Amino acid sequence: MRFDWRLMIATLLFVLLLSLSVFFFYSFKEEPYTPSPSSFRYKYHFVMIARDTDKNFWTKVLYGAETVGKSEGVALEYFDSRSADAKEFERYLEMIILSRVDGILCSVPGSSSFQSLINEAYEKKIPVVALDKETFSNENLSFVGVNSFDLGFKNGVALTNAVKKETKVAVFINLSLADQSYDRYLQGFNQAIKDVKEVEVELIINSKGESISAEEQTQLILKNHPEIQAIVCSDVNDTLGVAKVVIDLNRVSEITIIGSGLTPEIANYIERGVIEGVHAVDPFELGAQGMSTLLRLKQNRSLKERYDMPLFLINRDNVRRFSNNYMIVP
Amino acid sequence: MKNWVTQSIRVKLICMFLILSCIFALVNFFSYYSERTLLNRINTLLTNNIKLKEFSADVDNLVNALEKYLVSRNFDMLREYLHYGQMIEATYLQLTPVEESIDNYLLLENIKNMTRSFLHQADKAVQAKRARNSEEYHQNFMEVVRYNTNIKWAIDRLIIKQLEENSRQYLQISNRLIYLQRLSLYLIVAVLIISITVAIWTSLHLTNPLRKLAEAAEAVSNRDFSIAPLPVSTNDEIAVVTEAFNDMVASITRLFEEIKNQSNLENRLKEQELQNLTMKNTLREAELHSLQSQINPHFLFNTLNAGVQLAIMEDAEKTGEFMDKVASLLRYNLRRIEKPVTLQEEAKNVETYFFILRTRYGAERFSFSVQIEAEAAFCQIPLLTLQPIVENALIHGIENLETKGEIIVNAYRRENRLLIEVSDNGRGMDETTLTRLRTNEKLPGHTTGLGLANVRERSRLFLGESCLIKIQSAQGKGTKVTLDLPAVKEGGVGIEDISC
Numbered sequence: 001m002r003f004d005w006r007l008m009i010a011t012l013l014f015v016l017l018l019s020l021s022v023f024f025f026y027s028f029k030e031e032p033y034t035p036s037p038s039s040f041r042y043k044y045h046f047v048m049i050a051r052d053t054d055k056n057f058w059t060k061v062l063y064g065a066e067t068v069g070k071s072e073g074v075a076l077e078y079f080d081s082r083s084a085d086a087k088e089f090e091r092y093l094e095m096i097i098l099s100r101v102d103g104i105l106c107s108v109p110g111s112s113s114f115q116s117l118i119n120e121a122y123e124k125k126i127p128v129v130a131l132d133k134e135t136f137s138n139e140n141l142s143f144v145g146v147n148s149f150d151l152g153f154k155n156g157v158a159l160t161n162a163v164k165k166e167t168k169v170a171v172f173i174n175l176s177l178a179d180q181s182y183d184r185y186l187q188g189f190n191q192a193i194k195d196v197k198e199v200e201v202e203l204i205i206n207s208k209g210e211s212i213s214a215e216e217q218t219q220l221i222l223k224n225h226p227e228i229q230a231i232v233c234s235d236v237n238d239t240l241g242v243a244k245v246v247i248d249l250n251r252v253s254e255i256t257i258i259g260s261g262l263t264p265e266i267a268n269y270i271e272r273g274v275i276e277g278v279h280a281v282d283p284f285e286l287g288a289q290g291m292s293t294l295l296r297l298k299q300n301r302s303l304k305e306r307y308d309m310p311l312f313l314i315n316r317d318n319v320r321r322f323s324n325n326y327m328i329v330p
Numbered sequence: 331m332k333n334w335v336t337q338s339i340r341v342k343l344i345c346m347f348l349i350l351s352c353i354f355a356l357v358n359f360f361s362y363y364s365e366r367t368l369l370n371r372i373n374t375l376l377t378n379n380i381k382l383k384e385f386s387a388d389v390d391n392l393v394n395a396l397e398k399y400l401v402s403r404n405f406d407m408l409r410e411y412l413h414y415g416q417m418i419e420a421t422y423l424q425l426t427p428v429e430e431s432i433d434n435y436l437l438l439e440n441i442k443n444m445t446r447s448f449l450h451q452a453d454k455a456v457q458a459k460r461a462r463n464s465e466e467y468h469q470n471f472m473e474v475v476r477y478n479t480n481i482k483w484a485i486d487r488l489i490i491k492q493l494e495e496n497s498r499q500y501l502q503i504s505n506r507l508i509y510l511q512r513l514s515l516y517l518i519v520a521v522l523i524i525s526i527t528v529a530i531w532t533s534l535h536l537t538n539p540l541r542k543l544a545e546a547a548e549a550v551s552n553r554d555f556s557i558a559p560l561p562v563s564t565n566d567e568i569a570v571v572t573e574a575f576n577d578m579v580a581s582i583t584r585l586f587e588e589i590k591n592q593s594n595l596e597n598r599l600k601e602q603e604l605q606n607l608t609m610k611n612t613l614r615e616a617e618l619h620s621l622q623s624q625i626n627p628h629f630l631f632n633t634l635n636a637g638v639q640l641a642i643m644e645d646a647e648k649t650g651e652f653m654d655k656v657a658s659l660l661r662y663n664l665r666r667i668e669k670p671v672t673l674q675e676e677a678k679n680v681e682t683y684f685f686i687l688r689t690r691y692g693a694e695r696f697s698f699s700v701q702i703e704a705e706a707a708f709c710q711i712p713l714l715t716l717q718p719i720v721e722n723a724l725i726h727g728i729e730n731l732e733t734k735g736e737i738i739v740n741a742y743r744r745e746n747r748l749l750i751e752v753s754d755n756g757r758g759m760d761e762t763t764l765t766r767l768r769t770n771e772k773l774p775g776h777t778t779g780l781g782l783a784n785v786r787e788r789s790r791l792f793l794g795e796s797c798l799i800k801i802q803s804a805q806g807k808g809t810k811v812t813l814d815l816p817a818v819k820e821g822g823v824g825i826e827d828i829s830c
Contacts, residue, residue, distance in 0.1 A: 014348045021359040045436060077436045095480045098447065099440035 043073030044298060047096045047292075050079075050131065051089065055237055056263055057283050061131070064287025065105060067187035072295055077101070090114065097121045103294045104128045107145075110135035110178050121189050127297035129305075132281075133174070140304060142297060144279060144290045145233055147308040148177060148234075151260060152185035154279050154311055155232050156192020158258045160199055162276045167256070169193075169227045170200040170221055172242065174209045174235040202228055207238045214241025222249060229255055236261025239278060243269045252281040262322060263315055270319045277315035280322075285309065338566045350525055357514040364510055368503045375496045378428045379489050386485045388418050389448070393478045396452055400471055401461050411456070413450060422446075428492045437491070441484045448477035498525060504553065539568045543575055555583045609791045616667045616714075617785060626631070627664055631657060648689075655685050663714065670710040670792055670818075673741055677702050680716050684686065685741070687724065696728060696735045703742040710818045711748070712792045715785055719752045719811050726810055727756025748817040753810040759803040767801055785813075793818060 036133055048065055050058050063077055063143050079092050090113055095242050097106065104126060108114045115136065121128050122140050130136055135222040159169065173185055185203070193199040203221060207214055212235075218241060221228055231246075233239040239259030243266070252274050259266065262280040269275040289307055295303045314322050392414035398409035422445040427434035451473045458467035542560055549557050559576040562569045634657040641650035662679045665671075677700050684698035720737060728735025733755075740751040759767070766781065782799055790793075798814035 011344075011348070014352060017352050018356065021355060045439060075432060076437055077440075091483055092479070094476075094521070095440060095444070095484055099443040101443075101486075102448065141734050213449060271393065 005107055029239055036226035037120060037294060040074035043072070044069075044102040045075050045077065045080065045294075046103040046105065046294060047077045047101050048063055048105040049089075049093055049096070050105075051109060054261070057236070057261070059100060060283035061290070062290060063289035064284035064289075065286050067284075068288045068291040068295075074291070074295070076291075080191050082153065086111075089107050091119065093117050097156060097263060101126060105129040105131055105290050108134060109176050110137070117303065118289075127294055129294045129297065131286060133176065134178055134184075135176050137178040137180050142293055142305045144286065144293050144305075144307045145309055146260075146311065147184075148181040148309060149160060149184040150311060151234060151279060152188025152190075153192045154259050154313065155260070156189040156199075156235070158277050158279070158313055159230055159232055159256065160193055160196040162258065163199060163230055166198045166200075168200050168225075169228050169230040169232060170203040170225070170228045172205045172207045172214065172217070172231065172233040172235065172238045174238065175206045176209050177234070189232070196296050199230070207233075207235060209235045210236040211241040211244075214238040218242045218245040218247075222255075224245075231255060231257050232301040233259045235259070236263060236266070239275065240313075243274050247274055264323070267314075267319050267323045270314065270316055273316065277313055279311045279313055281309040335634070339536065339568070346525075346528060346532070350521060353521055360616065361507075361510055361514055362595070364503070365509045368500070368507060371496065371503065372500065375428050375492060378426070378492065382425065382485050383487055385418070385421055386482050388414050388421070389445070389478055389481050392418060392452065393474060395428075396471065396474060400455065400467055405460070408456070408523075409784075411452070414711060415452065415497065417451065418445060424614070427488070428496065431487075431495070434488060434491060434495075437484060437488050439545045440482060441488065442479050442702045444477055444484065448474060448481060451477060465790075492610050497775070535564075536568060538566075539572060543572060546575065550579055550582065552652050555586060608787075612784065612787045612791065614670060619784075620663055620667065627660070630660060636661070649675070652686070652689050655682050655689075658682050659686060663717075665713055667713050667788075668792075669700065669713065671713050672707065673702060673709050673711055673750075674707040676711060676716045677707075679714075680720055683717060683720060684737075694734065696724075696737065700737075700739040701741070702739075706741045706748055706817070707749045708819060709743070709815075710793075711750075711815060712785075712788045715789065716750065716779060716815065718785055719813070723752055723754040723756065723809065726759070729756075731756055733820040743817055747815050748813075748815040750813040750815070751810060753808065757806040758807045758809055759801075760805050764801060764803055789815060791814075 046069065048062060050061070059192060062076075066076055068074075077088070077096070079089075080098075081241065082289070089108070092110065092115065093104075094117055097117060104121060106118075106128060107130065108118075112241075115138070118128055118141065120135060123139075127142070129142045129144055131143075134143060134145065134148050136143075160165075171186070171189060173182055175182075177185065190201070193201070196274065203225060205217055205221065207217065214235075214237060218231070222245065223232075231242050233242055236259070239257070239261060240263070242257055242259070246252055247269075255276045257269075258279065259275055259278040262278055266275060266278055284307055289309070293302075293305045293307060296305065312322065370700075392411060393413055395407050395411040398404060399411055422442055425438055425442065427438050451470055455467045455470035455474055458464075458470055539560070546560055547558050557579065560572050560578070562572050562576075634653050637653045638650045638657070641647070641653060659679065660680050662682070681698075681700055684696075687696055687698070716739065720739065723737050724735075728737065736755045738751070739755050740749075740753070742749055786799060793816050795816060798812075800812040801809065802812070802815065803809035
C-alpha cells in the first residue's frame with residue numbers, strides 16, 4: 001500500500017478530534033463547587049441595612065461604605081429592602097444580630113421593636129452606627145447623619161431668604177424621627193424664622209415619609225388652608241409628594257417649597273422652579289463616614305461617635321453641578 | 331480542486347467520510363456538553379437546596395426534641411435531641427453555597443454562626459433543665475426558638491436567592507442550548523445538502539467514466555473500432571482502467587489492420603495461384619486438344635516421312651509435297667504451346683494449312699490469301715492463334731458453300747495494336763449464334779479446334795491482356811473475325827515457363 005500522507009493526516013485529525021471531544025467531555029464533568037476558604041478572605045463582616053425608599057441615594061451610600069471598607073478588609077453585606085415589608089426588615093436585623101456580625105450600619109425606623117433590637121445588638125457588643133436620620137434616641141448609639149436642629153435651622157433660613165412678603169408656612173416633619181429630634185428640628189426652624197416677622201408657621205404636619213401620603217396631606221392642606229404659601233419638608237419623599245401636588249394644582253408660582261434630599265426628579269423640579277431649594281447630604285460621603293466610624297468602633301478606638309454631615313443648599317444656581325457630582329453612580 | 335480530483339477514490343471517500351463524521355461528532359459533542367452543563371447546574375442547585383432543607387428540618391427536629399424533653403424529661407427525647415445535635419454539628423460547617431457570590435457566602439456564614447449559638451443555647455437549656463432551673467431553661471428555650479426561626483428564615487432566603495440566580499442562569503444556558511440546537515439543526519441540514527451534493531458529484535464522477543467505458547466496450551464488441559480514446563482527467567483507479575481500455579482498443583485496431591492486410595495479401599496470393607492454375611488448365615486443355623489430335627506423333631512422323639519417300643520414289647511429286655506439308659503442319663501443331671511465335675511463322679503455318687485444304691478440296695473450291703504488313707510480321711502472338719479461326723471460317727463458313735469459298739487473312743499494325751482480320755464469304759451467322767460466340771458459349775456440333783475462347787484466354791495469359799475479338803457476320807453474307815492484340819515485338823513480353 002502506497003504511503004499516502006494525506007490519508008495519514010486525515011486519520012490523525014480524526015483521532016485528535018475524537019480524543020479532544022472525549023477530553024472535553026470528561027474535563028467538564030462538574031463537581032459541586034466548594035469555595036475555598038481563601039477565596040473570601042475578610043477581616044470584618046459588616047452589615048448595612050437601610051429602609052431603602054430612595055434607591056439612588058442608598059446605592060451611593062453603599063458605594064461610599066464599600067470603598068472605605070475594601071481597604072480595611074471589610075465584607076459588607078447589604079440588605080436589599082426595596083420590596084421588603086417592616087416585618088422582614090425586622091427579621092433581617094434580628095438575624096444579623098443573632099449571627100453576631102462584626103458591625104451594623106443602619107437606617108431603620110425608630111419603632112419600639114427596632115429599638116429593642118438595637119439595644120440587643122449593643123448588649124451583644126456589636127457596634128452599631130445609625131445613618132442619615134436621627135430615628136433613635138439611644139444615648140449609646142453612634143450616629144452619622146443629618147442633625148435635625150441643623151436641618152430645621154437651615155430650612156428656615158432658606159425659606160426666609162426665599163420669601164419676601166408675608167408667608168404662612170406649613171411644615172412637614174417626618175414621624176420617623178425620634179421625639180427629641182422632632183423637637184430639635186422645630187426648634188431649629190423656629191430659631192431661623194424667629195426674627196422674620198413675615199414668616200409664620202401655620203401648620204405642622206406629621207408625615208409618614210411616604211410620597212403618596214404626603215400628596216394626600218398636601219392636597220388636604222391646600223384645599224383647607226388656601227392661605228398657605230410655603231411648605232417646608234424634612235424628608236425627601238415628602239418633598240416629592242408636595243411638589244407633585246403643587247404642580248397638579250397649578251400653584252407653582254404661588255407656593256414656595258423648601259425641601260430635603262436630592263433625587264433626579266427633585267433636581268428637575270428645582271430647575272423648573274417648582275422647588276425653591278433643598279438641603280441634602282453627599283451620600284457617598286455619608287457611607288464613607290459611616291464605615292470609618294464603624295471601623296473605629298470595632299477596633300475599639302472609640303466608644304461612641306457622632307458626626308453631623310454637612311448640609312448643602314441646592315437651588316437653581318447649583319443644581320446642575322450637584323447633580324453631576326454626586327448623582328452619577330460610579 | 332485539482333489536487334482533490336487527482337486523488338485516488340479511496341482517499342476521496344475516506345476524507346469525505348472523516349470530515350462529515352468530525353462535523354457531526356463536534357456538533358453532537360457540543361450539544362451534549364451544553365446539556366450536561368445545564369443538568370449538572372440544576373443538579374447541583376437542587377442537591378444543595380435539598381441539603382439546606384434537610385438541615386433546616388434537622389434544626390426543627392432538634393427544637394421539637396428539646397421541647398419535648400424539657401416538658402417531659404423523657405430520655406428518648408434527650409437521645410433524639412443529642413442525635414440531631416450531632417447531625418447538625420457534623421453538617422453545618424460543610425454547608426456551601428451554589429454560587430460563588432459574596433452575598434450568599436456571608437448569608438451562609440450568618441447561618442453557621444447562628445447555628446453555633448443555637449446549639450450552645452440548646453445545650454444551656456438542657457443543662458438548666460438538669461439543674462431544674464425552670465426559669466433559665468425556659469428563657470434559653472425561647473432563645474432557641476428564636477434562633478430556630480431565624481435560621482429557617484435565613485435558609486429559606488438563601489434557597490430563594492440561589493433559586494433566583496440559578497433560574498436566571500438556567501434561562502441563559504437554556505437559551506444558549508436552544509440556539510445551539512437550532513444551529514446544529516441548520517448545520518445538519520447544511521451538511522446533509524453538502525454531503526448529498528458531494529455524493530452525487532462523486533458518484534457521477536465515478537459512474538460517468540464507468541458508463542462511458544461500458545459504452546465504449548459495447549461499441550468495441552460490435553466491431554466498431556472507430557471510437558475515440560476515452561478522456562482521462564483523474565489519477566485514480568478509474569483512470570487506470572480507462573487507460574488500459576484505450577490501449578486495448580488501440581491494440582485491437584492495430585491487430586485488426588494487420589490481419590486485414592495479411593488476409594488481403596493471402597487473397598491476392600490465392601488469386602494469383604488461381605490464375606496460374608487456370609492458365610495451367612488452359613494450357614493443359616490446349617495440350618490435351620493437341621494431343622487428342624495425335625495418336626502417336628513419332629509413328630505419324632515416320633509414317634509421313636515414309637510416305638514422302640515413297641512418293642518421291644514413285645515420282646509422285648505432288649503426293650510428296652502434300653505429305654510434307656502435312657508433316658509440317660503436324661510439327662507446327664506439336665510445338666510447345668507456351669512459347670509465342672511471330673506472326674510471320676503463324677502465317678506460314680496458315681498457308682501450309684491452306685495448301686492442304688486446296689489439295690483436299692481442289693483449288694477451284696476455295697481460295698485463300700494471307701496478307702501481312704511488314705511492320706506486323708515480327709509481332710509476337712501465341713502459338714496457334716490464327717489456325718483455329720481459319721478452321722472455324724472453313725468449317726462454319728465456307729465448307730458447304732455452293733460457290734467458291736474465300737478466306738482472306740489480313741494483318742496490320744495500328745499504332746501499338748496488331749490487328750488480324752480473318753474474313754470469309756461463307757454462310758455467315760444468325761444473331762443467336764453470333765451472340766453465343768461473343769459470350770463464349772460452346773457451339774454445338776462439330777468442333778475439333780481450340781476455339782475462340784481458348785485463343786482469348788491464351789492471349790490474355792501470354793500478352794497480359796485478352797485480345798479483343800470482333801466478329802462481324804450476317805446470314806448469307808460471310809463473317810469477319812478481327813483480332814485486336816497488343817503489338818509486342820520479339821523479346822518483349824513472354825511468360826516464364828510454367829511447369830506443373
